[in-house]
Amino acid sequence: MAGKSGRTISAQAEQSWKKSLLSWEGMLVFLFFAVNLLCMIISPSYKLTNVLREMPKYLTEVFLLLPMAYVLILGEIDLSVGATVCLSATTACLAGNAGIPFPVVILTGILVGTACGLFNGIAVTLFTELPSMIVTLATMIIFRGIAEITLGSGGSVSLKHNEGFRALAGKIGHIPYVFFAVLFAAVIFIFILNRTSFGRRLYAIGSNRTTSFYSGIHVQKIRLAVYSVTGLMAGISAMFLVSVLYGANTTTGTGFELDAIAMAVFGGISTAGGKGKLTGAMISAFIIICLRIGLGQINMNPQVILVILGTLLILAVMIPELLKNRKRKYV
Numbered sequence: 001m002a003g004k005s006g007r008t009i010s011a012q013a014e015q016s017w018k019k020s021l022l023s024w025e026g027m028l029v030f031l032f033f034a035v036n037l038l039c040m041i042i043s044p045s046y047k048l049t050n051v052l053r054e055m056p057k058y059l060t061e062v063f064l065l066l067p068m069a070y071v072l073i074l075g076e077i078d079l080s081v082g083a084t085v086c087l088s089a090t091t092a093c094l095a096g097n098a099g100i101p102f103p104v105v106i107l108t109g110i111l112v113g114t115a116c117g118l119f120n121g122i123a124v125t126l127f128t129e130l131p132s133m134i135v136t137l138a139t140m141i142i143f144r145g146i147a148e149i150t151l152g153s154g155g156s157v158s159l160k161h162n163e164g165f166r167a168l169a170g171k172i173g174h175i176p177y178v179f180f181a182v183l184f185a186a187v188i189f190i191f192i193l194n195r196t197s198f199g200r201r202l203y204a205i206g207s208n209r210t211t212s213f214y215s216g217i218h219v220q221k222i223r224l225a226v227y228s229v230t231g232l233m234a235g236i237s238a239m240f241l242v243s244v245l246y247g248a249n250t251t252t253g254t255g256f257e258l259d260a261i262a263m264a265v266f267g268g269i270s271t272a273g274g275k276g277k278l279t280g281a282m283i284s285a286f287i288i289i290c291l292r293i294g295l296g297q298i299n300m301n302p303q304v305i306l307v308i309l310g311t312l313l314i315l316a317v318m319i320p321e322l323l324k325n326r327k328r329k330y331v
């Protein structure tokens with residue numbers, strides 16, 4: 001009996017291992033190593049130290065991926081995060097140039113981002129008949145418009161006092177502070193999504209909002225909280241971005257919202273809501289970052305890189321659907 005029990009446990013463990021290996025996250029891990037191997041082959045300068053040196057400007061987008069995953073799991077979308085980054089960065093630069101102490105400058109930039117997210121949350125919860133895409137498209141125009149009006153004809157602002165931001169862009173060895181900040185934030189977001197009732201309610205709302213409401217879930221409060229946190233993370237992203245750029249302009253953060261959505265969807269998070277894991281999205285983020293750095297080091301046209309990323313995104317959406325159809329055929 002003991003031998004049979006041991007063989008059963010061993011078989012179950014092997015089956016579980018195979019299932020995890022064949023999962024979307026398992027395929028992403030394999031793709032991560034494949035992409036890095038490809039980059040090392042095509043670019044002689046693709047080394048760990050060089051990658052870590054170029055990574056900070058890309059890691060700022062990962063701050064947006066984390067709350068964007070929550071928004072997508074709700075079955076919604078936020079197109080204003082890039083503009084929120086722009087407005088937060090602009091405000092922080094102007095505050096820093098005005099001689100305000102660095103901690104207050106950081107707090108100001110983050111509060112501006114949080115206020116933008118709160119505004120989005122209030123708008124989507126008050127006007128429930130309007131899709132979140134329309135609301136955040138409008139606020140994207142508003143937030144970036146405010147930044148453009150604030151910056152005036154020059155369209156940009158450079159930091160005069162950048163000591164604090166220079167320290168924020170520091171490193172421990174070869175690893176930049178932003179890397180540790182992203183990992184810390186990721187652990188918190190993954191824990192909340194996987195281990196708390198708030199995370200379970202996010203999935204429930206994304207699966208069926210009406211049923212969730214009649215089950216006693218405070219749908220609108222949760223939506224408000226998610227959009228507010230999205231603004232908060234956009235503000236944090238802006239502060240690290242300023243530490244890299246030492247300034248801001250009217251194009252700061254342009255395309256960040258699309259990059260965050262691409263990372264999330266490529267990581268297996270469904271745009272229909274109620275499905276996906278943040279761990280997969282984090283792996284996909286580093287795949288895309290490494291691919292961008294590697295292709296950038298061989299001076300590949302940025303538009304070609306966008307085509308490659310777009311192709312990967314389409315495949316990420318198509319493959320699960322093809323697998324589902326195949327399963328239905330054999331059922």
